[in-house]
Amino acid sequence: xxxxxxLSIWFFIGISLAVNGAVIFARGIYxxxxxxxxxxxxxxxxxxxxxxxxxxxxxxxxxxxxxxxxLGTQFLTFFQNIIEGIHYGGTKDDDxxxxxxxxxxx
Numbered sequence: 001x002x003x004x005x006x007l008s009i010w011f012f013i014g015i016s017l018a019v020n021g022a023v024i025f026a027r028g029i030y031x032x033x034x035x036x037x038x039x040x041x042x043x044x045x046x047x048x049x050x051x052x053x054x055x056x057x058x059x060x061x062x063x064x065x066x067x068x069x070x071l072g073t074q075f076l077t078f079f080q081n082i083i084e085g086i087h088y089g090g091t092k093d094d095d096x097x098x099x100x101x102x103x104x105x106x
């Protein structure tokens with residue numbers, strides 16, 4: 001790594017997700033090998049294995065994306081497009097003629 005360089009926030013988010021995912025996934029595998037004496041109601045779904053795997057994969061994706069900065073930028077652009085679509089009620093190509101102008105009531 002270059003000295004004086006900056007690190008993206010996605011780098012630290014990726015590390016956090018990957019570490020938490022690895023811990024949850026490892027605990028889920030441990031519970032598969034030696035089931036607990038008192039099982040929770042939905043134990044047969046093994047949610048900790050699935051959730052840990054999802055977090056681990058997302059963490060690795062964010063970590064790798066922060067290193068190349070391409071994936072982090074793609075995620076940011078994706079979420080900005082979603083927010084703009086919700087906020088303005090349309091797409092960027094929308095000219096807004098069908099919407100009413102906000103007015104102050106007298």
